[in-house]
Amino acid sequence: MNVTKFAIPEVIFGQDCLAYVGPCARRNGGKRILLVSDQGVEEAGWVEKVIDALDDEGLSWVYYNTVDSNPRDFQIRRGAKFYQLQRADVIVALGGGSPMDTAKGIALIASNGGEIRDYEGANRIQRPLPPMLCIPTTAGSGADISQFAIITDVERQVKMAIISRTLVPNITLIDPTFLQSKPEWLIIASAIDALSHAVEAYVSSISSPFTEMNSLKAIETIVTNLEAAVTTRSSRSLTQLSTASTVAGMAFSNAGLGVDHAIAHSLGGKHDVMHGLVHPTLLPAVMRFNLPACEQKMAVIGELITGQKGSDERETGLMGIAELENFFNLFAIPHRLRDLVPDAQGLPEVCKLAVQDACVLTNPRPVTWEDCLQICEEVW
Amino acid sequence: MNVTKFAIPEVIFGQDCLAYVGPCARRNGGKRILLVSDQGVEEAGWVEKVIDALDDEGLSWVYYNTVDSNPRDFQIRRGAKFYQLQRADVIVALGGGSPMDTAKGIALIASNGGEIRDYEGANRIQRPLPPMLCIPTTAGSGADISQFAIITDVERQVKMAIISRTLVPNITLIDPTFLQSKPEWLIIASAIDALSHAVEAYVSSISSPFTEMNSLKAIETIVTNLEAAVTTRSSRSLTQLSTASTVAGMAFSNAGLGVDHAIAHSLGGKHDVMHGLVHPTLLPAVMRFNLPACEQKMAVIGELITGQKGSDERETGLMGIAELENFFNLFAIPHRLRDLVPDAQGLPEVCKLAVQDACVLTNPRPVTWEDCLQICEEVW
Numbered sequence: 001m002n003v004t005k006f007a008i009p010e011v012i013f014g015q016d017c018l019a020y021v022g023p024c025a026r027r028n029g030g031k032r033i034l035l036v037s038d039q040g041v042e043e044a045g046w047v048e049k050v051i052d053a054l055d056d057e058g059l060s061w062v063y064y065n066t067v068d069s070n071p072r073d074f075q076i077r078r079g080a081k082f083y084q085l086q087r088a089d090v091i092v093a094l095g096g097g098s099p100m101d102t103a104k105g106i107a108l109i110a111s112n113g114g115e116i117r118d119y120e121g122a123n124r125i126q127r128p129l130p131p132m133l134c135i136p137t138t139a140g141s142g143a144d145i146s147q148f149a150i151i152t153d154v155e156r157q158v159k160m161a162i163i164s165r166t167l168v169p170n171i172t173l174i175d176p177t178f179l180q181s182k183p184e185w186l187i188i189a190s191a192i193d194a195l196s197h198a199v200e201a202y203v204s205s206i207s208s209p210f211t212e213m214n215s216l217k218a219i220e221t222i223v224t225n226l227e228a229a230v231t232t233r234s235s236r237s238l239t240q241l242s243t244a245s246t247v248a249g250m251a252f253s254n255a256g257l258g259v260d261h262a263i264a265h266s267l268g269g270k271h272d273v274m275h276g277l278v279h280p281t282l283l284p285a286v287m288r289f290n291l292p293a294c295e296q297k298m299a300v301i302g303e304l305i306t307g308q309k310g311s312d313e314r315e316t317g318l319m320g321i322a323e324l325e326n327f328f329n330l331f332a333i334p335h336r337l338r339d340l341v342p343d344a345q346g347l348p349e350v351c352k353l354a355v356q357d358a359c360v361l362t363n364p365r366p367v368t369w370e371d372c373l374q375i376c377e378e379v380w
Numbered sequence: 381m382n383v384t385k386f387a388i389p390e391v392i393f394g395q396d397c398l399a400y401v402g403p404c405a406r407r408n409g410g411k412r413i414l415l416v417s418d419q420g421v422e423e424a425g426w427v428e429k430v431i432d433a434l435d436d437e438g439l440s441w442v443y444y445n446t447v448d449s450n451p452r453d454f455q456i457r458r459g460a461k462f463y464q465l466q467r468a469d470v471i472v473a474l475g476g477g478s479p480m481d482t483a484k485g486i487a488l489i490a491s492n493g494g495e496i497r498d499y500e501g502a503n504r505i506q507r508p509l510p511p512m513l514c515i516p517t518t519a520g521s522g523a524d525i526s527q528f529a530i531i532t533d534v535e536r537q538v539k540m541a542i543i544s545r546t547l548v549p550n551i552t553l554i555d556p557t558f559l560q561s562k563p564e565w566l567i568i569a570s571a572i573d574a575l576s577h578a579v580e581a582y583v584s585s586i587s588s589p590f591t592e593m594n595s596l597k598a599i600e601t602i603v604t605n606l607e608a609a610v611t612t613r614s615s616r617s618l619t620q621l622s623t624a625s626t627v628a629g630m631a632f633s634n635a636g637l638g639v640d641h642a643i644a645h646s647l648g649g650k651h652d653v654m655h656g657l658v659h660p661t662l663l664p665a666v667m668r669f670n671l672p673a674c675e676q677k678m679a680v681i682g683e684l685i686t687g688q689k690g691s692d693e694r695e696t697g698l699m700g701i702a703e704l705e706n707f708f709n710l711f712a713i714p715h716r717l718r719d720l721v722p723d724a725q726g727l728p729e730v731c732k733l734a735v736q737d738a739c740v741l742t743n744p745r746p747v748t749w750e751d752c753l754q755i756c757e758e759v760w
Binding site for chain 2: 002003004007008010016165208209210368
């Protein structure tokens with residue numbers, strides 16, 4: 001038996017749970033808060049709400065919003081300097097995956113020094129980080145739960161995966177009603193990102209009963225609720241998506257991911273592709289590639305999605321993958337790689353970088369860059 | 381929508397994970413460790429193993445073993461004084477629920493002062509506790525996961541439930557192979573304790589998707605594996621029991637318990653009954669009492685246990701309860717309350733104390749002491 005580890009932040013979940021941010025920051029020792037967010041979140045009025053909540057608690061704060069989708073190394077460097085100059089002591093991240101990953105990068109560099117690329121890969125952080133609270137406004141990235149931070153190395157055009165238990169935030173405050181005002185494509189892309197987290201974590205070579213349970217819950221919940229969430233925006237269905245994203249985060253943070261995410265990171269670094277839109281294209285092809293290495297698990301997913309069993313595990317697995325493709329086809333999103341990437345010429349380079357991504361380490365089947373290229377060509 | 385909270389310790393799970401105790405104590409700031417255990421655990425040789433592991437890490441330590449099954453308030457007082465006199469900084473608990481609850485009580489009094497009875501009930505702890513690591517040697521109490529500590533007030537003959545997020549240990553190190561040398565009755569009693577945690581948390585009035593998932597996983601796993609674990613002691617089945625106990629702990633710690641535990645605590649305070657042996661007697665009767673308030677959830681449990689559906693939810697629920705009784709009857713343990721308690725005369729007093737226990741607050745159906753008495757008489 002191998003030793004398995006399972007670490008998650010404290011979760012506070014529900015409408016208006018934002019109100020807890022002040023007391024939570026205080027009980028983590030906060031006196032001067034660095035709030036990290038971005039322009040989109042400002043425009044929605046949520047930055048102001050968090051600032052009001054910090055004011056209500058009598059906490060002082062400073063604000064950092066130099067955040068891009070796919071956050072860049074120099075934005076981290078600048079944020080860490082700002083944190084230090086301002087003598088902040090607790091970091092609050094508000095937004096989607098990008099502000100949260102930016103906040104993690106800032107926490108890392110402000111406390112451990114050096115450059116973000118020094119920490120690429122697994123378990124390279126030595127010293128403790130300042131306390132971090134996350135308030136996710138999308139339901140997908142899992143950054144508020146996970147020990148991952150994904151930061152782009154601008155010079156190398158690489159999205160680096162930094163993985164360490166110390167990157168797990170202290171507390172995540174999840175209000176599903178944030179989703180009500182989100183555009184349709186963002187809800188879909190985020191939910192499918194969460195779905196891909198759940199699937200890759202489930203078949204991961206280091207999954208455990210703790211992560212597997214969370215994976216299956218997320219897969220079932222997203223497949224059952226995404227369509228209704230997009231069309232009705234009902235409180236019930238949005239709550240389901242937020243729950244699913246949260247438990248998918250618990251799964252992948254502790255079980256790791258696989259080739260789908262390795263290629264997605266590599267594509268994101270090279271072409272600045274919106275991360276969540278890559279999976280509907282890549283995931284089924286990656287699942288077919290992985291099938292021989294994990295037929296039993298793919299059959300569990302297949303039966304969960306289709307409610308049916310094939311003549312053997314392989315067939316049940318294939319039925320599940322086909323049903324997942326049908327599911328993705330319900331939504332008005334890109335379905336071929338050529339809709340996302342300008343040309344196919346860069347694909348070999350993308351694939352050579354992908355196999356260096358930390359996510360391939362937990363893929364159930366060994367993978368070469370040529371395998372990755374074949375996957376990309378299959379879905380081109 | 382209500383705000384729900386979910387907090388668990390970092391989990392390290394697997395054979396020989398004891399080896400992590402030194403580094404874990406150190407990264408929580410430990411230099412001088414208070415190790416809390418009991419004589420049974422000493423005799424099994426495990427105290428020595430933990431001491432060796434602390435020595436290997438170069439940590440100094442002191443040892444406290446004034447621990448009874450059903451730990452007493454004066455043992456806590458004495459332990460807290462010992463902690464302070466010895467200038468310890470991290471507490472490591474090794475054993476079943478009793479050493480772990482003792483360690484929690486010591487951590488509480490050493491840091492917050494006063495008497496343990498000052499903290500009876502929910503959310504009465506103001507100041508942070510010293511870091512706590514738990515190494516459970518049974519699979520049932522969930523004390524290594526939970527925000528509960530159960531301590532007996534000797535003067536009042538009451539088992540007090542103290543409930544606070546700050547009682548969640550920092551890390552739990554779970555090695556399922558500890559179970560291999562346990563007597564049969566202890567494995568059974570512990571597993572049925574975990575099963576009752578899972579059932580009561582599932583129907584609790586403050587359950588959430590996060591706790592419900594963990595409850596169902598625990599119920600299914602214990603019902604499927606307990607017989608094999610007792611007869612074969614196979615590594616696989618013992619691992620299943622440890623997993624089930626852990627996820628049941630995640631459920632009840634965050635969802636609370638109910639009338640079964642309220643009566644069990646009250647019986648334990650009055651008659652020093654072994655906690656795990658009370659549930660096979662009480663749980664089915666409590667489930668029947670609660671059924672009208674949670675038919676839908678009882679039907680989910682019923683279908684999970686029997687694999688069948690009745691003509692309506694109520695019937696499916698009743699089928700599950702009957703099947704649970706059959707399951708308990710497989711084991712050579714007491715099945716009537718009269719086998720556990722010397723006489724029925726004290727029952728009214730037991731029941732009047734039970735309705736003051738914090739666990740009744742989350743019971744799905746309101747309960748009077750007369751209801752409790754009827755439940756006790758039904759199973760006498």
